[in-house]
Amino acid sequence: MKNQFKPMNNIVAIIVTLVFAVIFFVLFMLIPEPKDNPSSPSGQSARDARTYPSGMTGEILFDKSCSQCHTLPPLTHRTPEDWRILVLKMNRNMQQSGKNYLTPEEIQPVVDYILSRQKPA
Ligand code: HEC
Incomplete structure (x- = not known):
């Protein structure tokens, strides 16, 4: 049985x-899927855990974001366009490696800060 x-x-x-x-x-x-969409067209003001609080100066953003992977770079003389391209390139590094990164509006303040502090040619 x-x-x-x-x-x-x-x-x-x-x-x-x-x-x-x-x-x-x-x-x-x-x-829920993580909402990670850095290339979204409406990403202008989108803030997630990896962006900085709004209202930070270019100097603070430079100190915080650019020291994540290497020491702060020496601000040797480059053209404004070269610095802008470099900051954009570094920002892509930050996004791809999961570091805190700059929003589109924060790029120019950082470039302006670098230009104001770079050593003469
Ligand atoms: C995600 C990591 C990371 C962060 C954050 C980062 N960098 Fe870099 N940086 C690198 C790597 C990797 C290299 C070397 C390879 C290269 O040149 O792309 C480099 C190289 C450089 C160089 C020398 C390369 C050249 O073309 O002369 C400068 C200058 C520089 N970084 C500036 C910056 C500035 C300014 C920031 C902030 C906006 C920044 N980095 C943030 C990873 C990073």
């Missing part, structure tokens, strides 16, 4: 396992 139920129990066990698998799958799908 007892043995007759054994195959049945296995099937029940499989069904229970499948039900739990489905439940876990559904729960897993319900986990």
Whole structure:
């Protein structure tokens, strides 16, 4: 009598396992996706955990953002355009490596700060 139920129990066990698998799958799908969309067109004023609070000066942004990977660079003479391109390039590094990064409006203040402090040619 007892043995007759054994195959049945296995099937029940499989069904229970499948039900739990489905439940876990559904729960897993319900986990909200991180909203990480740096290239979104409406990203102008979007702030997430990796951007700085608004209202910071170019100097503070430079100190905080540019020291994340290397020591602050010597401000040797470059053209304004070269500095702007470099800051944009570094900002892309920051985004790709998960560092805090500058929003589009914060690029120019940082470039302006660098230009105001760079050594003469
Ligand atoms: C995500 C890490 C990271 C951050 C943050 C970062 N840098 Fe860099 N930086 C690098 C790496 C890697 C190199 C060397 C490779 C290269 O030149 O791209 C570099 C090189 C440089 C150089 C020398 C390269 C050259 O072309 O002369 C300067 C100057 C510089 N960084 C300035 C900055 C400034 C200014 C900031 C802030 C706006 C900054 N970095 C923030 C990673 C970073």
